[in-house]
Amino acid sequence: MQTLIEAALARSRTIMMLFVLILIMGTVSYIEIAKESDPDITIPMAYVSVSLEGISPEDADSLLVHPLEKELKGLEGLKELKSTASEGHASIMLEFLSGVDIDQAIIDTKDKVDRAKSELPDDADEPTVTEINLSTFPVLRVNLSGNVDFAILSRTAKNLQDAIEAVDGVLEANISGDRGTTSANYYSS
Structure with a gap:
C-alpha cells in the first residue's frame, strides 16, 4: 500500500495544479473580502453620570445612585449594572x-433617567x-508640561493641534487643560 507522500509524488502534476488553484482562490478571496482599518x-x-458639588461619597450613593438604580434596574435587556459614588459625583x-x-x-x-430626576436633589446637575462607542475615544493622547510660561505651552499645543488636524484621517484634535498642563485628544475618522 502506498503512503500519502508516495501517492502525492506519483501524481505531481495533479498536486501542483491543486496547489496553484488553492493559491489563486486564496488571493481572490483576500482581495474581495471587505476590510476596514477602523471598524x-x-x-x-x-454610562450615566450625575454631579452634585460638595457632597460626600456616602451622600452621593444615597442621594444620586439609589434613585437612578431603582429606575434603571427595570431596563429590558440589562445584563449588569455597576455604580460608583465619589465626592460630588455618581456614575452608573x-x-x-x-x-x-x-x-x-x-x-x-x-x-428612565428622566423619571428618576424628580427624586434627585434640586441642585444636582x-x-x-452616554453610549460607550469606541469610535469616540481618542486614538492618541498627548500631554505637554514643562517649566515654561503658560502662553508658550498653550501656543505649542495650538501649533501641535493644527499640525495633527492637517493629517489625513484625523477627525479632530481637542485641547484641554489647566495652567501648567495641557493635554490633547486626537480622534481619527
Missing part, C-alpha cells in the same frame, strides 16, 4: 445583553446618558 464596533454599554455603568438594539436601549435609559 465601528458596537459595545452594548451605556450599564451593560446590556449581546444582541440588544443599543440605540433603543439608550432611549429607554434616558427615559443634569444627569447625562
Whole structure:
C-alpha cells in the first residue's frame, strides 16, 4: 500500500495544479473580502453620570445612585449594572445583553433617567446618558508640561493641534487643560 507522500509524488502534476488553484482562490478571496482599518464596533454599554458639588461619597450613593438604580434596574435587556459614588459625583455603568438594539436601549435609559430626576436633589446637575462607542475615544493622547510660561505651552499645543488636524484621517484634535498642563485628544475618522 502506498503512503500519502508516495501517492502525492506519483501524481505531481495533479498536486501542483491543486496547489496553484488553492493559491489563486486564496488571493481572490483576500482581495474581495471587505476590510476596514477602523471598524465601528458596537459595545452594548451605556454610562450615566450625575454631579452634585460638595457632597460626600456616602451622600452621593444615597442621594444620586439609589434613585437612578431603582429606575434603571427595570431596563429590558440589562445584563449588569455597576455604580460608583465619589465626592460630588455618581456614575452608573450599564451593560446590556449581546444582541440588544443599543440605540433603543439608550432611549429607554434616558427615559428612565428622566423619571428618576424628580427624586434627585434640586441642585444636582443634569444627569447625562452616554453610549460607550469606541469610535469616540481618542486614538492618541498627548500631554505637554514643562517649566515654561503658560502662553508658550498653550501656543505649542495650538501649533501641535493644527499640525495633527492637517493629517489625513484625523477627525479632530481637542485641547484641554489647566495652567501648567495641557493635554490633547486626537480622534481619527
